[in-house]
Amino acid sequence: MEELHKNYIAGEWRDGEAAPNHNPSNTDEVVGHYARASADDAQAAIAAAKDAFPAWSRTGIQQRHDILKTASDEVMARRAELGKLLAQEEGKTLAEGIGETVRAGQILDFYAGECLRLSGETLPSVRPGIGVEITREAVGVVGIITPWNFPIAIPAWKIAPALCYGNTVVVKPADLVPGSTWALVDILNRAGLPPGVLNLVMGRGSVVGQTLLDSPDVDALTFTGSVATGKRVAEASVKQMRKFQLEMGGKNPLVVLDDADLATAVECAANGAYFSTGQRCTASSRLVVTEGIHDKFVAALTERMQGLVIDHALKKGSHIGPVVDQSQLDQDESYIDIAKKEGAKLHWGGERLNRETPGFYLQPALFTETKRDMRINREEVFGPVASVIKVKDYDEALEVANDTEFGLTSGVCTTSLKHATHFKRNSEAGMVMVNLPTAGVDYHVSFGGRKGSSYGPREQGRYAAEFFTTVKTAYTLP
Numbered sequence: 001m002e003e004l005h006k007n008y009i010a011g012e013w014r015d016g017e018a019a020p021n022h023n024p025s026n027t028d029e030v031v032g033h034y035a036r037a038s039a040d041d042a043q044a045a046i047a048a049a050k051d052a053f054p055a056w057s058r059t060g061i062q063q064r065h066d067i068l069k070t071a072s073d074e075v076m077a078r079r080a081e082l083g084k085l086l087a088q089e090e091g092k093t094l095a096e097g098i099g100e101t102v103r104a105g106q107i108l109d110f111y112a113g114e115c116l117r118l119s120g121e122t123l124p125s126v127r128p129g130i131g132v133e134i135t136r137e138a139v140g141v142v143g144i145i146t147p148w149n150f151p152i153a154i155p156a157w158k159i160a161p162a163l164c165y166g167n168t169v170v171v172k173p174a175d176l177v178p179g180s181t182w183a184l185v186d187i188l189n190r191a192g193l194p195p196g197v198l199n200l201v202m203g204r205g206s207v208v209g210q211t212l213l214d215s216p217d218v219d220a221l222t223f224t225g226s227v228a229t230g231k232r233v234a235e236a237s238v239k240q241m242r243k244f245q246l247e248m249g250g251k252n253p254l255v256v257l258d259d260a261d262l263a264t265a266v267e268c269a270a271n272g273a274y275f276s277t278g279q280r281c282t283a284s285s286r287l288v289v290t291e292g293i294h295d296k297f298v299a300a301l302t303e304r305m306q307g308l309v310i311d312h313a314l315k316k317g318s319h320i321g322p323v324v325d326q327s328q329l330d331q332d333e334s335y336i337d338i339a340k341k342e343g344a345k346l347h348w349g350g351e352r353l354n355r356e357t358p359g360f361y362l363q364p365a366l367f368t369e370t371k372r373d374m375r376i377n378r379e380e381v382f383g384p385v386a387s388v389i390k391v392k393d394y395d396e397a398l399e400v401a402n403d404t405e406f407g408l409t410s411g412v413c414t415t416s417l418k419h420a421t422h423f424k425r426n427s428e429a430g431m432v433m434v435n436l437p438t439a440g441v442d443y444h445v446s447f448g449g450r451k452g453s454s455y456g457p458r459e460q461g462r463y464a465a466e467f468f469t470t471v472k473t474a475y476t477l478p
């Protein structure tokens with residue numbers, strides 16, 4: 001067996017039960033072997049983070065800046081190699097893997113800068129002669145639980161602000177794709193983090209993740225993944241009276257109005273619904289289309305889909321890689337069946353594909369003649385499956401767009417300033433796009449949703465300070 005990638009606890013690489021990391025583009029290929037941590041390892045990681053917190057929370061901002069900047073530089077310099085590893089373990093295309101790696105590097109760089117911009121407020125008291133200072137302090141030990149679909153960007157956008165604001169960290173990546181997070185943790189530690197500040201415990205959610213949830217020594221927990229696990233995180237966190245933050249599913253609408261530029265609308269739909277194999281919480285799974293443009297839009301989108309190459313993630317010319325694993329493929333296919341049984345018309349795609357290598361290849365699927373209350377329009381599939389809901393006009397489109405228990409992103413394709421402005425104001429989503437795909441966001445601004453999609457303060461940009469710090473108000477009578 002090739003070298004085992006170990007867990008990183010208290011500044012040391014520690015053995016654990018070895019688990020193979022398979023390539024979804026070629027299931028015969030093992031990308032590497034990664035250690036699975038035990039509950040005891042997870043406890044040791046939490047204890048190490050707790051021990052390291054007093055010193056790290058008082059380190060100078062220059063030191064924190066330099067470490068994050070050094071790590072950013074290495075991620076950027078190794079973008080091709082890390083992007084390839086990401087594409088191999090997750091199934092994104094090489095271009096998408098490199099793009100995500102660059103995004104992780106940019107996030108590290110952004111928070112290196114934020115270290116130098118920490119600020120507070122000084123204001124007069126309502127009581128004469130007294131001064132008031134408002135400062136932000138680190139929260140403590142932050143537990144980080146991440147999903148498989150963005151294995152370097154999501155860990156980066158949780159780890160970087162946690163460290164920037166002076167917290168110590170225990171991170172548990174998805175068992176399915178530990179490699180990219182392993183590489184990120186290795187880079188950050190070699191960049192100069194003291195032992196115990198950033199600990200990595202790979203392994204199963206039911207063992208490692210649950211230990212984080214149940215520990216009274218985890219002061220804040222940030223999670224991205226399914227709604228079901230998000231609810232467990234919430235319940236456990238309330239029991240511990242700790243801070244928590246959840247990013248979960250989406251059923252994001254892309255509204256296409258009669259006055260839309262057709263080429264723009266088709267590009268937004270193809271990108272938002274199908275790129276990254278539709279495995280994005282920001283994916284446009286509902287295409288809400290007004291009747292005047294409906295037929296033209298469906299025809300043009302179908303033509304665009306027919307031109308998409310679905311193949312090995314590393315193959316030149318692939319637009320879309322495989323589904324991440326068998327269980328996600330089963331979920332995608334089961335929703336395709338459910339939609340057909342509900343009376344939706346499978347307009348194009350949805351077939352399993354055979355390629356040169358054994359992998360989880362699925363043709364993107366487009367459903368038409370769907371109704372807003374069908375399960376295909378209410379539940380997150382998390383695959384390359386989208387459905388068209390035909391509506392009469394803008395008012396009905398907005399109502400359908402908002403008719404969901406989720407509220408992460410939404411989009412509108414229109415040339416009308418009036419409708420674009422109204423949609424931005426009235427869409428019940430955390431992120432709204434005009435003439436842009438619902439997926440693929442900037443790294444320096446707030447990220448998060450409403451309703452069942454998210455809980456707690458926003459992630460990313462300077463808004464991340466809300467979660468990763470606690471506010472102190474000090475009064476002084478000189």
Ligand SMILES: NC(=O)C1=CN([C@@H]2O[C@H](COP(=O)(O)OP(=O)(O)OC[C@H]3O[C@@H](n4cnc5c(N)ncnc54)[C@H](OP(=O)(O)O)[C@@H]3O)[C@@H](O)[C@H]2O)C=CC1
Nearest residue numbers: 146147173174175204205209210225226229248249281382
């Ligand atoms: N919003 C988003 O970005 C994402 C949404 N999803 C949705 O979730 C569905 C299932 O995906 P899946 O990866 O299984 O999502 P999960 O919510 O199960 O996984 C997310 C993370 O939580 C961990 N976890 C699982 N159980 C527990 C637990 N009891 N305590 C603590 N942590 C736990 C997982 O560990 P591990 O997997 O290692 O066992 C993983 O690290 C998808 O089909 C999709 O609908 C999935 C990924 C991202």
Ligand SMILES: O=C(O)CCC(=O)C(=O)O
Nearest residue numbers: 279280281282439440441
């Ligand atoms: O669309 C994006 O840029 C981010 C998506 C994301 O964070 C997710 O799917 O978990």
